[in-house]
Amino acid sequence: MSHMLELENVHSFYGHIHALKGVSLHVDEGEIVTLIGSNGAGKSTTIRTISGLLNPRRGTVILEDQRIDGLPAHQVAGLGVGQAPEGRWIFPKLTVLENLEMGAFSRNDSDGIADDLAYAFDLFPRLKERIHQQGGTLSGGEQQMLAIGRALMARPRLLLLDEPSMGLAPMLVELIFETVTNINRQGMTILLVEQNALMALQVAHRGYVLQTGEIVLGGDAKELQTNEQVRKAYLGEE
Amino acid sequence: MSPTEVLIQQLLNGLTIGAYLALIALGYTMVYGIIELINFAHGDLFTFGFLISLSLFRLYGATGTLVGFELVWLFTTVLLLTMLLTGILNVVIDRIAYKPLRKAPRLAPLITAVGMSFALENIFANWYGSSQINYPDFFPRVDILREWFQMDTFVLFTTQDLLLVGVTIPLMIGLRYFVQRTKLGKAMRASAQNANAAAIMGINVERVIMTTFFIGGALAGAAGMIFGNFLHTGRYLMGFDAGLFAFTAAVFGGIGNITGAMLGGLIIGLIKAFSDQYLAAQWTRAVIFAILILVLVFRPQGLLGQGEAEKA
Numbered sequence: 236m237s238h239m240l241e242l243e244n245v246h247s248f249y250g251h252i253h254a255l256k257g258v259s260l261h262v263d264e265g266e267i268v269t270l271i272g273s274n275g276a277g278k279s280t281t282i283r284t285i286s287g288l289l290n291p292r293r294g295t296v297i298l299e300d301q302r303i304d305g306l307p308a309h310q311v312a313g314l315g316v317g318q319a320p321e322g323r324w325i326f327p328k329l330t331v332l333e334n335l336e337m338g339a340f341s342r343n344d345s346d347g348i349a350d351d352l353a354y355a356f357d358l359f360p361r362l363k364e365r366i367h368q369q370g371g372t373l374s375g376g377e378q379q380m381l382a383i384g385r386a387l388m389a390r391p392r393l394l395l396l397d398e399p400s401m402g403l404a405p406m407l408v409e410l411i412f413e414t415v416t417n418i419n420r421q422g423m424t425i426l427l428v429e430q431n432a433l434m435a436l437q438v439a440h441r442g443y444v445l446q447t448g449e450i451v452l453g454g455d456a457k458e459l460q461t462n463e464q465v466r467k468a469y470l471g472e473e
Numbered sequence: 474m475s476p477t478e479v480l481i482q483q484l485l486n487g488l489t490i491g492a493y494l495a496l497i498a499l500g501y502t503m504v505y506g507i508i509e510l511i512n513f514a515h516g517d518l519f520t521f522g523f524l525i526s527l528s529l530f531r532l533y534g535a536t537g538t539l540v541g542f543e544l545v546w547l548f549t550t551v552l553l554l555t556m557l558l559t560g561i562l563n564v565v566i567d568r569i570a571y572k573p574l575r576k577a578p579r580l581a582p583l584i585t586a587v588g589m590s591f592a593l594e595n596i597f598a599n600w601y602g603s604s605q606i607n608y609p610d611f612f613p614r615v616d617i618l619r620e621w622f623q624m625d626t627f628v629l630f631t632t633q634d635l636l637l638v639g640v641t642i643p644l645m646i647g648l649r650y651f652v653q654r655t656k657l658g659k660a661m662r663a664s665a666q667n668a669n670a671a672a673i674m675g676i677n678v679e680r681v682i683m684t685t686f687f688i689g690g691a692l693a694g695a696a697g698m699i700f701g702n703f704l705h706t707g708r709y710l711m712g713f714d715a716g717l718f719a720f721t722a723a724v725f726g727g728i729g730n731i732t733g734a735m736l737g738g739l740i741i742g743l744i745k746a747f748s749d750q751y752l753a754a755q756w757t758r759a760v761i762f763a764i765l766i767l768v769l770v771f772r773p774q775g776l777l778g779q780g781e782a783e784k785a
C-alpha cells in the first residue's frame with residue numbers, strides 16, 4: 236500500500252543555506268505523525284517543501300501516487316493538502332467568514348461547503364461569535380482556531396499543522412490538542428509540527444525527530460516518549 | 474456669473490474631473506495593493522483608451538454626433554471594446570515587463586515601469602503624431618440646466634458631463650461589488666494581504682495578478698474614452714499629467730485602498746477645479762504636488778490606509 240505522504244531524501248535550500256539535508260519520512264492514511272525538533276531544525280521548511288511554497292532541489296515528495304515536488308503551492312492545495320502555517324497567516328482584513336470561505340477556494344460544492352462551515356463552527360464556537368469580525372482583530376488563540384478551521388474548509392486529505400500551540404495559554408493549548416485528536420478520529424490524516432514535544436507525542440501515533448535538517452530518530456510515539464535521547468533534548472529532563 | 478454660480482460651477486467641474494481621476498487612481502492602487510509596484514506606465518493606458526476609442530469610432534466611420542439607437546449601441550460597443558483592449562494591453566505589459574521581475578528587488582520593476590511608459594508614449598507619438606488630437610463630439614452635447622430645466626443660470630452642466638458621471642459611478646459601484654462580494658474579488662484582497670497564505674488556499678496568485686492588471690487597465694481605458702468625449706482634445710503625452718494626478722489621488726486616499734482611491738480622486742478633482750478657478754491653472758500642478766509632498770511627509774498611509782505604505 237502506498238503512503239498518504241512520502242518524502243524521500245529531500246534537500247531544500249534558502250539561497251545557499253542548506254536547510255533540509257536528505258529528509259525521508261512518511262505519513263499513512265488516518266495517522267497523526269508529529270515532527271519535533273528545536274528552533275531552526277527545519278520543521279517549517281519541511282512543511283513548506285511539502286506544500287510547494289518551497290521546491291526541493293533534490294529528492295521526491297509523493298502524495299498518494301503522485302509526485303508533487305516542483306508543483307506550485309496552489310496546485311498542491313488543489314490536490315488535497317491543507318495547512319495551518321506557522322504564524323497562522325490569517326487574512327487580517329477579511330472577516331472570519333471570508334477567511335473560512337478562502338479555505339474552500341478550490342471547491343464548488345456549495346452544500347458541502349456549508350456543511351464544513353457548520354463543522355468548523357462546531358469545533359470552534361468562538362469563531363461563530365466573531366463571524367463578521369476582521370481576522371486581524373482576533374486574539375492569538377482565536378487566530379489559531381481560524382487557521383485550523385480555514386485549513387479544514389478545503390476538506391483536505393492531508394492536514395499540515397505547524398506549531399498550532401505556539402504562544403497560547405495552557406488551557407488553549409489543551410483545547411487545540413483535543414481538537415487535533417478529534418478531527419483525526421473522524422478520519423483526518425495529520426502531520427503535526429511541534430516544539431511542545433511532550434504533548435505532540437501524546438496525541439500522535441508516530442513521530443520523527445529533526446535536527447539541523449536531518450531526521451535523527453523516528454518511530455512509535457510511545458517509544459519516543461520514553462527514549463532517553465528525546466527525554467533529554469526535548470522533554471526538558473536532566 | 475455670480476460668485477455663487479462660480480462656486481457651484483467649480484464644484485461640478487471638480488466632481489467630473491474627480492470621477493475620471495478616480496477611475497485611473499483605482500488602477501494604481503489595485504496593482505500596488507497586490508504586487509507593491511507603482512505602475513508608472515498606468516497613465517499611458519489612459520492615453521491608449523483615448524486613442525483606441527477614437528480609432529474604433531473612425532473605423533466604424535463615425536465623424537460627428539450620433540443620435541438615437543446608433544448612439545446607444547455604438548457608444549456601448551466602443552466603450553466595452555476600449556475597456557477590453559486596454560485591459561489586455563495592461564496584462565501584456567505585466568507579462569512582458571513586470572512578471573519576469575516579480576522576485577527581483579523592488580527598484581527593478583519600478584524602473585522598468587518608467588521605461589515602459591516612455592516606450593508607450595513613443596508608440597503613441599508614432600501612431601497619432603505629436604500634436605494635439607481632436608476628439609469629435611460623438612456624444613450629443615446639451616446644456617441640461619438651461620435647455621431641459623429652463624433654468625436661468627450660467628452654470629454649465631451638459632449631457633457630456635452627465636455621461637462622464639454616468640459611466641464612472643456604475644463602474645466604481647461594480648468594482649466595489651466585485652471586490653467585496655465575489656469569490657475572485659475576495660481572492661484578490663486575500664492575495665494582496667498575504668500572497669503565500671492565498672497560495673496555500675489553492676488560489677493561483679499569478680492569475681489574480683493578471684485579473685488585477687486587466688481590471689486596472691480596463692478602468693483606465695474607460696477613463697480615456699470618457700475624457701475624450703468630455704474635453705475633446707488630447708495628446709500622446711496626456712497620460713503623464715493625468716497619471717501623476719491620479720497617482721496623487723491614490724496616495725492621498727491611501728495607496729492599496731480601493732475606497733481611498735475613489736475618495737482621493739474626488740478630492741484631487743475638487744482641488745484642481747478650485748485651483749484652476751481661484752489661483753490660476755498654471756499653479757494647479759504646483760498645488761497638487763505640494764499636497765502630495767505634504768501627505769507623504771505627514772500621513773504617508775493616506776486618508777484611509779492603515780500603515781501599509783510603510784511597507785514601501
Ligand SMILES: Nc1ncnc2c1ncn2[C@@H]1O[C@H](COP(=O)(O)OP(=O)(O)OP(=O)(O)O)[C@@H](O)[C@H]1O
Nearest residue numbers: 249252254272273274275276277278279280281430
Ligand atoms: N526565508 C528564509 N531565508 C533564509 N533562511 C531561512 C529562511 N527560513 C528559514 N531559514 C533557515 O532555515 C533553517 C530551518 O528553519 P525552519 O524555519 O524550518 O526551522 P523550524 O524548525 O521551523 O524552527 P522553529 O521551531 O523556530 O519554527 C534555519 O536555520 C533558518 O534560519
Ligand SMILES: [Mg+2]
Nearest residue numbers: 278279280321
Ligand atoms: Mg518553524
